[in-house]
Amino acid sequence: MIDLQKGDCLELMKKIPSNSIDLILTDSPYGINFQSNYRKNKHLKIQNDSNLDWLDHFVFECNKVLKNDSALMMFSSWHHVDYFKASIEKYFKIKNILIWEKNNTGMGDLKGQFAPKYEFIFFAVKGKPLLKGKRDSDILNFKKTGNKLHPTQKPVDLLKYLINKLTDESNTVLDPFMGSGSTGVACVNTNRDFIGMELDDEYFKIAQKRIREAKDEKVTKLV
Amino acid sequence: MIDLQKGDCLELMKKIPSNSIDLILTDSPYGINFQSNYRKNKHLKIQNDSNLDWLDHFVFECNKVLKNDSALMMFSSWHHVDYFKASIEKYFKIKNILIWEKNNTGMGDLKGQFAPKYEFIFFAVKGKPLLKGKRDSDILNFKKTGNKLHPTQKPVDLLKYLINKLTDESNTVLDPFMGSGSTGVACVNTNRDFIGMELDDEYFKIAQKRIREAKDEKVTKLV
DNA sequence: ACTACGGTTGAATCCTGAA
DNA sequence: GTTCAGGATTCAACCGTAG
DSSP, rough: OOOEEEEOOHHHHHOOOOTTTTEEOOOOOOOSSSSOOOOGGGGGGOOSSOHHHHHHHHHHHHHEEEEEEEEEEEEEGGGGHHHHHHHHHHEEEEEEEEEOOSSSOOOOOTTSSOOEEEEEEEEEEOOOOOOSOOBBSEEEEEOOSSOOOOTTTHHHHHHHHHHHOOOOOOOOOSSSSOOOOOHHHHHHHTTTTEEEEESHHHHHHHHHHHHHHHHHHHHHHOO | OOEEEESOOHHHHGGTTTTTTEEEEEEEOHHHHHHHOOOOSSSOOOOTTTTOHHHHHHHHHHHEEEEEEEEEEEEEEGGGGHHHHHHHHHHHHEEEEEEESSSSSSOOTTTTTBOOOEEEEEEEEEOOOOOOSSOOBSSSEEESSOOOTTTTTOHHHHHHHHHHOOOOOOEEESSSOOOOOOHHHHHHHHHHHHEEEOHHHHHHHHHHHHHHHHHHHHHHHHO
């Protein structure tokens, strides 16, 4: 049901059987460009000289492990939207670039820039998966939740929404960049199987703890 | 004050003096071979909308005619956001990719796609222009208003908002893809000088008429 | 002739917000 | 409420041409 793997997802994904995953939902590092000082960022542990190769290879592996008629959902910011689009388009058909509209804005250039209030979510498909429920728009309003286990933590409600849109109960969701485990928590809450991967030891432990707590909470509710 | 030129903007822009424009605000072809097939075909196919070969050259000319510390605002859709970003980044610094959130959604793939509700607006700068007024977010809500002079007509209120954000009275705004002249109308309403270019004879006449009417309306109000 | 393929045409779809 | 129009689309069906 829940399978947490510590290590480099590019290696770990090779061991996942082809055509076995129903949805990949992941918040990969955004710092994929040549000018960025991403090496200084302690949160990004991907060691690869060529960023583009890394992303490309990753998306290729995503395509391999996904079943037919299933989807890839990947967060991104506008800064590197071109890199993401190019790599994803190579192996998938992009159906939308969704806008996650946050309840608050970021900082940035206060006088010469509009306040950043959204992030992109690439919605790309292998085959033709159908969206469950009513036809929603490509702008998604979800509040950024408080707890700061990870610097780029995504709201569990948003992840649950996307999981419900694209999978049925007992389907398997993969998050190769698990971070603090929000996708895993969303899977526990929506009764999906989950495979999560994380390189960083500290985040791996946090994720284990959060997902275990989410399970316990569910059991408590049932009793 | 108002200067409407009929012809190919790539040629016409060469005759515009360097460093003379305060803002370029334009809704260029998106390169998606767009033709509205909605019900009865009321509009012509957008000419030459199947490629973006002109884009790079166009952005270069934009940079040339703009003053220092001024901005380029360009509409786009997500389909070719990578091309737009690459060309614009070559000659400008991109500050935001703004989201114009419309009041209604598009059609498209009804079961396997989220309903498209937004368009991009690239906000790119030459130098460091400042934004007037309070700090707004990068998601702009403007209703798509009624009149159907052009299949992809943009709301005058949105254009006025952007003009006010980036220019002062009597500044000069250029729209090289004038279409039915909405940017010109917005300039008349906000007391900006306007240079508009349009290749298509029919749209050129419509633009002339609309802008003349906007002027008349303003005079009437003053009296 | 028979398929294969590319380009074009127009019917169809459903949710939102305006009337 | 309730109706109704409208949408920078997609898809299937249909050519016309090439191999």
